[in-house]
Amino acid sequence: MTRLVMKFGGTSMGDLERIRRAARIVAAEAGRGRQVAVVVSAMAGKTNELVAWTDGAGAPSAGVALSDDEYDVVVASGEQVTSGLLALTLRNMGFKARSWMGWQVPILTDDAHGKARIEDIPGDRLGAAMDAGEIAVIPGFQGVTADGRITTLGRGGSDTSAVAVAAALDCLCDIYTDVDGVYTTDPRIEAKARRLERVSYEEMLEMASLGAKVLQTRSVELAMAKQVPVRVLSSFIEPDEYGNLPAAAGTLICDEEEIVEKRIVSGVTMSRDEARIALLGLSDRTDAPADVFTRLAEANVNVDMIVQSQARTEGAVNLTFTTGRRDAARAAELMKAAQNQIGFEEIRIDTDVAKVSVVGVGMRSHAGVAQTMFRALADKGIKFQAISTSEIKISVLIEDAYAELAVRALHSAYGLDAL
Numbered sequence: 358m359t360r361l362v363m364k365f366g367g368t369s370m371g372d373l374e375r376i377r378r379a380a381r382i383v384a385a386e387a388g389r390g391r392q393v394a395v396v397v398s399a400m401a402g403k404t405n406e407l408v409a410w411t412d413g414a415g416a417p418s419a420g421v422a423l424s425d426d427e428y429d430v431v432v433a434s435g436e437q438v439t440s441g442l443l444a445l446t447l448r449n450m451g452f453k454a455r456s457w458m459g460w461q462v463p464i465l466t467d468d469a470h471g472k473a474r475i476e477d478i479p480g481d482r483l484g485a486a487m488d489a490g491e492i493a494v495i496p497g498f499q500g501v502t503a504d505g506r507i508t509t510l511g512r513g514g515s516d517t518s519a520v521a522v523a524a525a526l527d528c529l530c531d532i533y534t535d536v537d538g539v540y541t542t543d544p545r546i547e548a549k550a551r552r553l554e555r556v557s558y559e560e561m562l563e564m565a566s567l568g569a570k571v572l573q574t575r576s577v578e579l580a581m582a583k584q585v586p587v588r589v590l591s592s593f594i595e596p597d598e599y600g601n602l603p604a605a606a607g608t609l610i611c612d613e614e615e616i617v618e619k620r621i622v623s624g625v626t627m628s629r630d631e632a633r634i635a636l637l638g639l640s641d642r643t644d645a646p647a648d649v650f651t652r653l654a655e656a657n658v659n660v661d662m663i664v665q666s667q668a669r670t671e672g673a674v675n676l677t678f679t680t681g682r683r684d685a686a687r688a689a690e691l692m693k694a695a696q697n698q699i700g701f702e703e704i705r706i707d708t709d710v711a712k713v714s715v716v717g718v719g720m721r722s723h724a725g726v727a728q729t730m731f732r733a734l735a736d737k738g739i740k741f742q743a744i745s746t747s748e749i750k751i752s753v754l755i756e757d758a759y760a761e762l763a764v765r766a767l768h769s770a771y772g773l774d775a776l
């Protein structure tokens with residue numbers, strides 16, 4: 358019998374009525390003879406509330422209290438509630454169902470509390486229960502260490518739980534969420550955004566890490582590594598009177614080879630969680646950049662774009678880099694504290710910046726992709742402050758106020774308006 362993992366996000370678990378709707382969707386798949394494992398998020402807003410409680414009880418709020426295993430005990434509870442409620446609802450509908458806490462499956466992780474990584478999911482017990490006709494309901498986000506402590510996988514981690522369970526059961530993973538797929542860009546910014554039928558793992562990985570919020574980045578990494586096909590589907594659907602689901606729309610995230618229609622650019626993303634830090638008049642000692650980035654790395658500050666240019670003064674350069682907005686103040690403090698050792702004249706911090714990116718596997722084999730981007734931005738009078746590229750993406754850093762205009766201009770320049 359075909360197995361299937363279905364994942365429902367926080368909005369789809371938002372209240373009892375929504376949980377009943379999710380149960381009807383699960384029932385429709387089980388009714389078609391599928392063996393179903395369901396992975397659920399906490400009710401929308403619940404995890405934030407739980408995190409706030411741990412802050413109130415004394416855990417440091419910035420980032421996660423890395424050593425704090427009790428943080429995980431508290432924040433993992435949101436998913437315990439929804440998995441029990443969904444299992445109860447399914448039983449009331451006449452199905453065999455039971456919940457499996459992370460420690461019961463078990464979903465084994467390392468001990469990096471607050472952002473643990475899954476190491477192994479022995480799928481045999483779960484698989485046996487499913488073979489016996491039981492729907493398995495699993496709280497997302499939760500795991501357990503080898504010595505039995507509860508862990509969580511980082512915010513948005515239920516997507517990763519779902520993909521990991523699908524990998525363990527060797528099956529497809531359907532992610533039910535409040536959007537009906539992956540779009541060429543955020544439809545709230547550009548009304549002409551289109552849903553993509555298919556998108557490759559690599560493109561999705563770039564889009565997720567560049568600001569598209571549909572899936573946790575780590576879940577896409579895992580899906581790519583384990584070759585798990587993932588579908589993103591809307592949970593705002595109803596089975597018909599015969600219990601059949603409407604024909605699946607959504608977006609399939611799959612291998613590049615399985616995509617017939619080749620596009621140069623598949624999506625445009627935007628992230629406002631950016632800050633730019635410039636060290637002016639940095640000594641052009643060969644090890645100065647290494648010194649700067651070692652200090653940042655040791656303080657766990659993630660650096661994204663880096664630009665080095667000639668300064669006006671002889672023997673000096675300007676070094677510009679970007680970080681997430683949350684990290685900017687800390688990064689600047691670190692730099693100022695070490696100004697003499699590093700050797701620079703002045704530091705500037707700008708948080709009114711945004712990163713706009715275009716992503717597409719077709720870039721590998723097409724010339725002129727960057728030129729189209731620069732032309733489109735220039736036509737709107739938008740200046741860029743930094744650029745970074747990979748094989749399949751180009752990102753520019755621009756003034757925050759122009760971010761949405763830039764997204765629309767690029768969406769049109771690459772012909773995404775009229776797919």
Ligand code: ASP
Pocket residue numbers: 366367398399404405435497498511512513514515516
């Ligand atoms: N409930 C967790 C969070 O809000 C995990 C998830 O929903 O993916 O981050």
Ligand code: MG
Pocket residue numbers: 366513516571573
């Ligand atoms: Mg999510």
